[in-house]
Amino acid sequence: MAIEGVDIIRSAAFLGAGICMGLGAIGPGVGEGMAAAKACEAIGKNPKEAGLLTRTMLVGQAVTESTGIYSLVIALLLLFVV
Amino acid sequence: MTYDIATWVKVSAFIGSGLSMGFGAVGAAIGEGYTAAQANAALSRNPDSAGNIFKNMLVGQAVAESAAIFALVVAMILLFTEHRAETLSVYILISAGVCMGLGAIGSGIGAGYPAGEACFGISRQPAISDQLTTTMLIGSAVTQTSAIYALVTSLILLYADFFTRPFSPTWAAVIGAGLAAGLGAIGSGIGEGFVARAGCEGVARQPLSRAPVTNGMLLGMAVAETTAIYGLLIAVILLFKTFEPATSMAPCMALVAAGLCMGLGAVGPGIGEGFTGEGAVRWMARSPNEVAILTRSMLVGQAVSESTGIYSLVIALILIFVV
Numbered sequence: 001m002a003i004e005g006v007d008i009i010r011s012a013a014f015l016g017a018g019i020c021m022g023l024g025a026i027g028p029g030v031g032e033g034m035a036a037a038k039a040c041e042a043i044g045k046n047p048k049e050a051g052l053l054t055r056t057m058l059v060g061q062a063v064t065e066s067t068g069i070y071s072l073v074i075a076l077l078l079l080f081v082v
Numbered sequence: 083m084t085y086d087i088a089t090w091v092k093v094s095a096f097i098g099s100g101l102s103m104g105f106g107a108v109g110a111a112i113g114e115g116y117t118a119a120q121a122n123a124a125l126s127r128n129p130d131s132a133g134n135i136f137k138n139m140l141v142g143q144a145v146a147e148s149a150a151i152f153a154l155v156v157a158m159i160l161l162f163t164e165h166r167a168e169t170l171s172v173y174i175l176i177s178a179g180v181c182m183g184l185g186a187i188g189s190g191i192g193a194g195y196p197a198g199e200a201c202f203g204i205s206r207q208p209a210i211s212d213q214l215t216t217t218m219l220i221g222s223a224v225t226q227t228s229a230i231y232a233l234v235t236s237l238i239l240l241y242a243d244f245f246t247r248p249f250s251p252t253w254a255a256v257i258g259a260g261l262a263a264g265l266g267a268i269g270s271g272i273g274e275g276f277v278a279r280a281g282c283e284g285v286a287r288q289p290l291s292r293a294p295v296t297n298g299m300l301l302g303m304a305v306a307e308t309t310a311i312y313g314l315l316i317a318v319i320l321l322f323k324t325f326e327p328a329t330s331m332a333p334c335m336a337l338v339a340a341g342l343c344m345g346l347g348a349v350g351p352g353i354g355e356g357f358t359g360e361g362a363v364r365w366m367a368r369s370p371n372e373v374a375i376l377t378r379s380m381l382v383g384q385a386v387s388e389s390t391g392i393y394s395l396v397i398a399l400i401l402i403f404v405v
Contacts, residue, residue, distance in 0.1 A: 014335045
């Protein structure tokens with residue numbers, strides 16, 4: 001199996017896409033989980049404020065999600081564009 | 083330096099068994115250590131219930147040990163059974179070892195948490211010691227499921243016949259499958275352990291709300307399990323899909339990358355959903371009237387945390403089927 005230059009480049013792109021999305025999914029997963037955990041505890045302490053607490057949780061999680069989206073974009077670029 | 087293929091197969095079998103038992107011992111040791119630590123704290127709090135606490139600690143540690151036993155079994159199979167002397171065997175043996183080794187980490191750590199919390203709960207409420215042991219066993223048993231997925235994948239790798247398929251890209255498919263199932267089990271195991279810990283703490287705190295707390299615990303653990311199931315799904319697809327013979331490196335790397343992507347991507351959401359379930363279940367015990375809104379909040383929070391796991395699944399499927 002003779003490996004040509006173009007082939008190695010494609011292989012590296014695929015490997016990069018996989019590693020990028022794989023590692024990139026770890027952080028937002030853990031972080032959004034922690035945010036949701038504290039939100040659930042807060043709702044348990046103060047059920048009347050459930051609406052406000054849920055809204056704040058979702059905004060916080062959206063910001064946390066941003067780096068995961070960056071990883072997704074780079075992975076898709078590596079797969080389909082370069 | 084060229085050796086014959088039988089030598090390389092032996093080399094890979096030894097490396098695979100070393101990786102399997104090496105990684106596999108890590109998780110169970112951490113989990114059992116946490117259990118022993120909590121048991122000591124419980125004994126100092128309430129020396130009179132020493133008998134029940136000690137018994138509970140040993141039972142809980144036995145369940146956490148089971149993940150390491152799976153890794154030991156795979157290591158023994160790799161060392162002492164005959165393997166076919168072909169190039170593909172090299173990749174199969176290493177992949178099986180890595181898969182079971184990594185897969186045992188999460189479940190070992192995770193099963194230690196409910197065991198420790200149950201011991202502490204017995205010191206608080208000695209009268210319900212049997213109920214606490216039951217809740218602990220339910221929690222730790224579900225935590226072991228991700229290690230079982232890794233064990234199933236390892237056994238399929240070792241005993242299914244891959245030799246009728248073209249060498250390339252099957253070598254990449256087996257490596258990818260091992261990574262997907264092995265890495266994918268880590269996050270779920272740890273996360274479900276967190277949820278089970280909160281379940282045992284809740285039952286100890288409020289024995290009358292045992293039913294809603296146990297239900298909430300099982301629901302939270304089920305959602306945390308989903309990313310391990312994605313890992314198993316990608317592994318099964320890689321193992322059983324028929325690929326066309328690949329003449330270049332790129333399709334092979336795509337399959338390895340798919341396994342790596344789903345495996346790593348399952349770690350974060352598994353742990354995060356575990357945190358979420360832990361917070362929700364802890365408060366389900368303290369406010370039994372608010373179980374409905376707590377369940378809703380837990381599910382919404384876990385769904386957002388799941389999102390990056392879904393992205394990893396999509397990229398892995400694209401790598402397998404589209405490129």
